Amino acid sequence: MLMILLACTAATESGADEPATISLTAPADGATVCGTPLQITVEVGGLILLEPAEDDASAAPGTGHIDVTLNGQDAAMAWEERIGISEVADGLYQLKVELSNADHTAVEPYAGDFVYVTVDATRCPEP
Numbered sequence: 001m002l003m004i005l006l007a008c009t010a011a012t013e014s015g016a017d018e019p020a021t022i023s024l025t026a027p028a029d030g031a032t033v034c035g036t037p038l039q040i041t042v043e044v045g046g047l048i049l050l051e052p053a054e055d056d057a058s059a060a061p062g063t064g065h066i067d068v069t070l071n072g073q074d075a076a077m078a079w080e081e082r083i084g085i086s087e088v089a090d091g092l093y094q095l096k097v098e099l100s101n102a103d104h105t106a107v108e109p110y111a112g113d114f115v116y117v118t119v120d121a122t123r124c125p126e127p
Helices: 002-014
Strands: 021-026 038-045 063-070 073-078 082-085 091-101 112-119
Touching (some): 021 091, 038 112
Antiparallel strands (some): 021 038, 038 082
16 A cells, blocks of 8 residues: 555656646736736646647647637747736736647646736836
8 A cells, every 4th residue: 555655656746647737926816017018927837838849740748838818819829937928908808828738739637827907008117
């Protein structure tokens, strides 16, 4: 019994069986932020972020990217935990981040997070 528990612990520590996760850490839900650029920070676990391969067939398992949408519209594809989206117009947005495999299929189980933010140009630093 102890050997089974040790084997399970080792697999979890290595990340082999860890499900992919993403957490939107900034901006906070309900925040009013600058939209030029709209700065986003996430924390990703269980998936190695890489620029998508040109050939989906060569996509390595356990690798992928982040898809970002604003009010359901594609806004960015990213492979880093800090993301900047240029020139987002003032307004209220649902900001959503989702993990995709390197071949552009959704990770399973689903991994995503969202917040509502208000973009206001008066929050942007003076040039």
